[in-house]
Amino acid sequence: MAGEPGGGRAQVGGPMRERLRGLRGIPVFAGEIPAFDPDTAPDDPVELFTRWLDHALGAGVPEPHVMNLATADAANRVASRFLILKDVGPNGWSFATGSASPKGRDLDANPHAALACYWPRVGRQIRIAGTVAPESPRTGAADFLARSPDARAEALVGGQSAPMASVGEHERELAEARERVDADPSLVAPEWTLYTLRPDYVEFWQGSRDRNHVRLRYTAAGEGRWQRALLRP
C-alpha cells in the first residue's frame, strides 16, 4: 500500500487497521440461499451449470455471465481477468478475445486455464478448469459480427493491453475504425477468436451462512463420463 494516503508500514495500526475492521463487518452470503441437494444433481456438469445459470437469471443475479479467467504463460506466471461467457455446451465454456492480447498469448503458450463465477445473490460459486482451444476462424468471425459496432471498432484497433501514447490518440484510432465498420459491416478483426475451455474439473459450491457449504466436484473420467465427489467445505 506504499504510496497510498494512509498506507505504508508506518501507518499499520492507524487508519489502515480501522479500514480492515470495516472489511470484516461486511456481510457475505447475505442473499437468498437456495437449496442444493447434490444427490439430485445430473451426471453431466454442463447440465448442472445450465440449471444454475437459469436459476441465477430467474433470481436476478446481476451479470451472471461474467466469469474470471485465469491463464499462465510459458514461465508459469499466472494472470486473471473477467470476461463474458459466450456459450456453454457439450464442448465446454466459450469466451472471445483477441489472440494477440496477453491472455491470447498465454493460451497459445499454455492451454491450461481456469474459470470461476461468483453469484452473491444466491451464494454460489462455480469453478472450472481444463484446456482451451480456439474455435475455427469462421466461428470467431460469427462472434465478431454479432458484437455491437462500437465493440467491433475497439477490437479492430487491436493492441489490447498495450500501453498507449494518449487518450486522444486512441480516440482518433477508434473513430477511424468505427468509420471502417460503418463502411463495411462484414469487416472482421483477424485476431478475434472464440475460445472454448474443455473442462476436466467442474465444482459447484453452494454457500451457507453457517459455513457448512455444499461442494460437489466433477472430474473427467474419460469418454464423456464424470466422477463425482463431495468435498469438505
Ligand SMILES: Cc1cc2nc3c(=O)[nH]c(=O)nc-3n(C[C@H](O)[C@H](O)[C@H](O)COP(=O)(O)O)c2cc1C
Ligand atoms: C465485466 C467484464 C467483461 C469483460 N469481457 C471481456 C471479454 O469478453 N473479452 C475480452 O477480451 N475482455 C473482456 N473484458 C476485459 C478484460 O477483463 C481484460 O481487461 C482485457 O481482456 C485484457 O486482458 P489481458 O491483458 O489479460 O489479455 C471484460 C472486463 C469486464 C470487467
